Amino acid sequence: MKISIRIMLPFSFAIALMLVVYMLILQPDQLHGREYDVRVVNGFTNNNSLPLVIWCASKDSDLGGRALQEHDDFSWRLRTNLWGTTHFLCTMKWDQKRKSFDAFKVPRDIYRCGPLRKCSWLVREDGFYFSNDEVNWKREFSWY
Missing domain, CATH: 2.60.40.10 (Immunoglobulins)
Structure with a gap:
């Protein structure tokens, strides 16, 4: 069970980071x-x-x-x-x-x-x- 949590945490962080980058670079007026x-x-x-x-x-x-x-x-x-x-x-x-x-x-x-x-x-x-x-x-x- 601990192995899946270790894998999921970085994956979730990467998805969140990609979303933020997308909003800042590609969709700035959506963010603001x-x-x-x-x-x-x-x-x-x-x-x-x-x-x-x-x-x-x-x-x-x-x-x-x-x-x-x-x-x-x-x-x-x-x-x-x-x-x-x-x-x-x-x-x-x-x-x-x-x-x-x-x-x-x-x-x-x-x-x-x-x-x-x-x-x-x-x-x-x-x-x-x-x-x-x-x-x-x-x-x-x-x-x-």
Whole structure:
């Protein structure tokens, strides 16, 4: 039994060392994280008297809340972590409607946010729209 432990320890160390070298040399932005710009825009056509209230946070960072009038936006830049678990959740409230959604989640967004790493949301009366260029919007889900 002691022989197998002696063999496995150096082997495990070699694998770990190769992984670190790979991350440092071949994938440096994975080690330090990639930056993404996230933007949530109030796309309501007429809510002058009733703002869209937004509150966003991750496990490590509370971005706080804002009251957005028509065409106002709430934006932030984030850096993904080494483990690929970066996740920002936003809660929206408008009148009697309330909805929480994933504003950014690594497995879903690392590719769909495009080469410019831009993740934009447009909130309208009929739902939530996503775009990586703020020209082409796709409805992702409704308020209910």
